[in-house]
Amino acid sequence: MPSEVPEKPAPLNTPRSEDPERQFVRFTRLQRILHICMICSFLSLATTGLTLKFSYTRWASVVSHLLGGFESEGNIHRAAAVVMFGVFITHLVDLVRLKKREHLSWRSLVLGPGSLVPNGQDLKELIGTLKWFVGLGPRPAYGRWTYWEKFDYFAVFWGIAVIGSTGLTLWFPVFFTRFIPGSFLNVATIVHSDEALLATGFIFTVHFFNTHLRPEKFPMDITVFTGRMPLEELKRDKPREYEALVADGTLEEHMEEAYPPIVTRTIRIFGWAALAVGFSTVLWIIYAVIFAYQ
Amino acid sequence: MAETKIARRKWRLGVAFAAILITLFTLRISERPVRAADPPGAECLACHGDKTFNTTRAGKTVSLYVDGKKFATSIHASFGCTGCHADLEGKDFPHDKPARVKCGTCHSDEQALYSKSLHGKAVARGDALAPSCVNCHGNHAIYPVKDPRSAVAPLKVPFVCGQCHSEGTPVSRTRQIAQDNILGNYSESIHGEALLKKGLAVAPTCATCHTAHSILPHTDPASSINRKNIAATCTKCHSQIESVHRKIIRGELWEKQANVLPACPDCHQPHKIRNVFYEMGMANADCMRCHANEKLRRARDGKSMFVNIDEASHSVHGKKGIACSQCHSEVNASRVRPCETITKGVDCTSCHDEIGKLYATSIHGQLNAKNDSNAPTCKECHGTHGILNKQDPQSPTFAVNVPNLCARCHREGQKAAVRYTGTQHEIISNYTESIHGTLLKNGLTVTATCTSCHSAHHILPRSDPASTVNANNVPNTCGQCHHGIEEQFENSIHSKKVSGYGKPLPVCNDCHTAHSIHRTDENSFKLNVMGTCGRCHEKIAETYFETYHGKVSRLGYTKAAKCYDCHGAHDVLKVTDPRSHLSRANVAATCQKCHAGATRRFAGYLTHATHHDPKKYPFVFYTFWGMTGLLLGTFVVGGIHTLLWLPRAFQMRRELKAAEAAAENGEPHAGKDTKEDGDA
Secondary structure (H helix, E strand, O other), X not given: OOOOOOOOOOOOOOOOXXXXXXXXXXXXXXXXXXXXXXXXXXXXXXXXXHHXXXXXXXXXXXXXXXXXXXXXXXXXXXXXXXXXXHHHHHHHHHHHHHHHXXXXXXXXXXXXXXXXXXXXXXXXXXXXXXHHHOOOOOOOOOOOOOHHHHHHHHHHHHHHHHHHHHHHHHHOHHHHOOOOOOHHHHHHHHHHHHHHHHHHHHHHHHHHXXXXXXXXXXXXXXXXHHOEEOHHHHHHHOHHHHHHHHHHOOHHHHEEEOOOHHHHHHHHHHHHHHHHHHHHHHHHHHHHHHHOOO | OHHHHHHHHHHHHHHHHHHHHHHHHHHHHHHHHHHHHOOOOHHHHHHHOOOOOEEEEOOEEEEXXXXXXXXXXXXXXXXXXXXXXXXXXXXXOOOOOOOOOOHHHOOHHHHHHHHHOHHHHHHHHOOOOOOOHHHHHOOOOOOOOOOOOOOOOHHHHHHHHHHHHOOOOHHHHHOOOOOOOHHHHHHHOHHHHHHHHOOOOOOOOHHHHHOOOOOOOOOOOOOOOOOOOHHHHHHOOOOOHHHHOOOOOOHHHHHHOHHHOOOHHHHXXXXXXXXXXXXXXXXXXXXXXXXXXXXXEOOOOOOEOOOOHHHXXXXXXXXXXXXXXXXXXXXXXOOOOHHHHXXXXXXXXXXXXXXXXXXXXXXXXXXXXXXXXOOOOHHHHHOOOOOOOOOOOOOOOOHHHHHHHHHHHHOOOOHXXXXXXXXXXXXXXXXXXXHHHHHHHOOOOOOOOHHHHHOOOOOOOOOOOOOOOOOOOHHHHHHOOOHHHHHHHHOOOOOHHHHOOOOOOOOHHHHHOOXXXXXXXXXXXXXXXXXXXXXXXXXXXXXXOOOHHHHHHHOOOOOOOOHHHHHOOOOOOOOOOOOOOOOOOOHHHHHHOOOOOOOOOHHHOOOOOOOOOOOOOHHHHHHHHHHHHHHHHHHHHHHHHHHHHHHHHHHXXXXXXXXXXXXXXXXXXXXXXXXXXXXX
């Protein structure tokens, strides 16, 4: 997605010691807020939901107790679900606003260069990446969105659709059984919880690795919270985008002052907390699925 | 005419004379054959009248002499010898040994009584010492009982009986007879004195009390000296006796309920009955002469013999005016220390007969019968002199005090608890914390205590079919209070009457436990009930935990539907039963208890669905495996991608570090270092 236009363009090579570092802006404020909201919502949904799915483990009872008992957990789960729907809808509305602001056609919104919809270039990059992995070629010059980022993005769409719809069915069973048989509630339960398990497992392992735990990013990448990334990193990670911006001569429009250390430190603390919850959850899932399965 | 009259008179006299002669002659003729054998048995006495007439039987010389004079005066004289020795009628001499005379041929009533008596049965057994008719009545010289010559005349009876029942005789030595020195005691008793020393023929002899022919042991209910009959026997003579016993025994009870009161021999010992003022020695005041002393101790073991008369007089017995001697019935007023004749402890069953029988069949009674020192007797629970009515809050048997009473032995570590090998432990503390115990602590005396379920006197182990806590009897026992629930239960599938199922079915305590029964609206009960039902319904309980209701219940949520919310608690029925809460007609209403507006279609939710059963739940099964496939596929692709990436990523990191190091060595570098990364 195209990002906000920086208000105060500043020279790139200002000395570090005098002026704050200027960084490339990758995410808008709304996008960052939405991601934080989604993290909170997702962690809440995952924790409360998994206590139910793995109710046979001792851990589930402990977590359930910590969260104020099952009734309270239910409320948290439903409130977080509302937040998640809110995030999703807000994002869709934001896309429409973007289209209006940028005077884009639907086609260019979906298929344009900033779009997250996978295209032929992604297929080439996927093949190039696999070759790079096995040493048959160089690292592809990724653009603004890599194919795995696009996968993560659309996984959320898929998850919202599948988990959201089954979740609503389970939330309002009396209403929905006017249209569907009661036994579909059983099916919905399995789909809801297994899809949630997939989402949780995927986010807390593959997504975490791709974004944070890759040795060159270790231990975390806070770009999604600050919205900014060092220009060096842009050059390295997204060379195609960097080159396009340089070619356009619009790179400077996307540069902004870095946040002071206090902000980044706060963000890191939040990031650590989210990572900790995520990893604990992964351990718990592994324990519940492999060692305590019933 | 005159001559004619005279002639007629002469003729009449002649006829009369002739008639007299004929009559006399006829009489003579008719008497003649009898007279021919006169004197009685003369024909027999020709031989048997000889005192030296004898024979040898089994190597012994037996006299065959019969005293003809005595026989001639006996009551049987007119029947002659063959009247009794009927088998010798018309026999040639010398005849064989005659058969044993059957007195019962004529004396059939006496014979019948005798046959059932102790003596008659002993004879039938072939007991050589057992007396037959002749042992008491003699043989040829039999006289009416009132005749002083009779062997069984009143004055002779004690000696007739004494032949066998006096000290030193084979009978007294070899037979189990509870009484000793019978004849000696009798002759010194008021009865014996009157008869033997004063010649009072109406004084009671042995036969007066024991009867002549129907002699039975006192343990036989038909015996004249049985506890229940002795009063009737004594009152044959002492018909107004109850009026003088009124102070001790209320007259009307004495006759109507002789079995629940002390019987005559309890105070007036058999055979020893003396002419003394019995009441004297039995008044409480006399006992208290010694027993009011707080320091009084028994010589044998130093046990305190102090009796708190205040306590005793306020006891349930004291209030009814029951005297010491009515319980301590072996006292003998003729002694200086009336209590020295006491050999046994107090027998409460002499009044509390029915309870005594129940107790004897209970496990306490059975152990007591085996002389088990741990077995509680009446006094262990009820106390001794200070026994109070169970309605009295001070009584140990008052409802609120019962658990503490039983706890004396059944609390963990106490003598009954250490012997116990069953499954129930911490009985007392569990009970105290149970709903029944809590209610009792709050003073609700009608709640269940130990005795409500186990009964007070008929306590039996659970394994005994007669036990109130035997599985078959538990519903009835609980139903004493929980009647409505028992009715529901008896109509449920868990009742054998309904299911006709042979194997053990659950009863109240299987779900509610025995001693730690909790309110069913307590969370602990609600959350444990699935495990409880699951003890039998193992599979179905497991599948319950795979669905929403089960999962949230396991997390401690008590509002989710439990087994009984859908199936009913006590009125569980097969789901195919139209009356079941889950029948087609009722299931929607059952769901609506929690899910307002639930429809039949809503009730189609599979509350026991499992993804392990493709036949029963194909949708669930295939959805589960479909989702699992999706999960595995995604993780495998994602995982491989990540693993392949890892070496390259490390390589990149190394290159970055190298570049960074190069930059710091002063090598000009266009861009900035990845400061963020470096910081981290």
